[in-house]
Amino acid sequence: MSSAKPARSVPKLRLGPLTRADTADALCLWGDYETVRYTNWTYTPNLDEAAERMDRVLGRYGKEPRHFGPFVVRLTNGWFVGLMGAELCPETERDYEVWYILRREAWGMGIGHVALGELMRHLRDSGRVRKAVATTVTANVASWTILERHGFVRERVIHGGHKVHGEGLGLFVYGQVIEVPCGHATAHFLGGITQRNPFTDTAAVPESA
Numbered sequence: 001m002s003s004a005k006p007a008r009s010v011p012k013l014r015l016g017p018l019t020r021a022d023t024a025d026a027l028c029l030w031g032d033y034e035t036v037r038y039t040n041w042t043y044t045p046n047l048d049e050a051a052e053r054m055d056r057v058l059g060r061y062g063k064e065p066r067h068f069g070p071f072v073v074r075l076t077n078g079w080f081v082g083l084m085g086a087e088l089c090p091e092t093e094r095d096y097e098v099w100y101i102l103r104r105e106a107w108g109m110g111i112g113h114v115a116l117g118e119l120m121r122h123l124r125d126s127g128r129v130r131k132a133v134a135t136t137v138t139a140n141v142a143s144w145t146i147l148e149r150h151g152f153v154r155e156r157v158i159h160g161g162h163k164v165h166g167e168g169l170g171l172f173v174y175g176q177v178i179e180v181p182c183g184h185a186t187a188h189f190l191g192g193i194t195q196r197n198p199f200t201d202t203a204a205v206p207e208s209a
C-alpha cells in the first residue's frame with residue numbers, strides 16, 4: 001500500500017476589502033480563544049465589542065494607505081474564511097509585517113497556504129516592498145510551515161516574546177527579501193552582458209565568466 005498523501009484539491013479564494021458588514025463573520029475569529037491564542041488579537045466574545053474592534057481596525061488602516069488590506073478572505077462560494085494583511089513596519093519605508101487569521105473550521109485544508117500565496121502576490125506586484133517579515137509562536141507549526149513554504153527564512157527566536165494572552169511563549173521571527181536593492185538588481189542584470197570598465201574604458205569581463 002502506498003504511504004503517499006492523498007491529493008488535495010486546491011481551495012479557490014478571493015481577497016476583498018474588509019468592511020463593517022464583515023463584523024459578524026469576524027466574531028467567529030475574535031470570539032474563539034483557540035483562534036486568537038497565538039495572535040495579537042484580543043479575545044472578543046461579543047458582537048458590540050467586535051463592532052468597536054472593527055471600527056478601530058478600519059480607522060487605523062484608513063490612516064495609512066501604504067498598508068495592504070485588511071483583506072477579508074472568502075472561498076469563491078462566499079464562505080467566510082478569515083482576515084489577513086501586511087502592515088508597514090514602523091520606521092521603515094518598504095518593510096511589511098504579514099499577518100493572517102483563519103476561522104477554526106478552515107484549518108488544515110491548505111487554505112492558509114493558498115491565502116498567504118495571494119497576499120504575497122499583492123506584495124510583489126505592488127513593486128513597493130523591500131522585505132516581508134512575520135513573527136509566529138514557536139508552537140504554531142501550521143503558521144511557520146506555510147511561511148517557510150512561501151520562502152520565508154527563520155532569522156531568530158525571541159524567548160518568551162509572545163506575551164499577549166499572558167502566556168510568555170517563544171516567537172520565531174521570519175523574513176523574506178522581496179525586492180533586491182537597485183544596485184544589486186542592476187549588477188545581476190549586467191552580469192550577463194559585457195560591461196565597460198569606467199576606469200580603463202576597456203571591456204570588463206562579467207564576474208560569472
Ligand SMILES: CC(C)(COP(=O)(O)OP(=O)(O)OC[C@H]1O[C@@H](n2cnc3c(N)ncnc32)[C@H](O)[C@@H]1OP(=O)(O)O)[C@@H](O)C(=O)NCCC(=O)NCCS
Binds near residue numbers: 035137141146
Ligand atoms: C496558521 C493558519 C493560518 C494556518 O492555516 P491552515 O489553512 O490551517 O494551513 P494549511 O492547511 O495551509 O497548512 C498547514 C500545514 O502545517 C501542517 N501542520 C499543522 N500543524 C502541524 C503540526 N502540529 N505538526 C506538523 N505539521 C503541522 C499541516 O499538516 C499543513 O501541512 P500540509 O499542507 O503538508 O498538510 C491557521 O491555522 C490560523 O489562522 N490559525 C489561527 C490564527 C493564527 O495562528 N495565525 C497566525 C499567527 S502568526
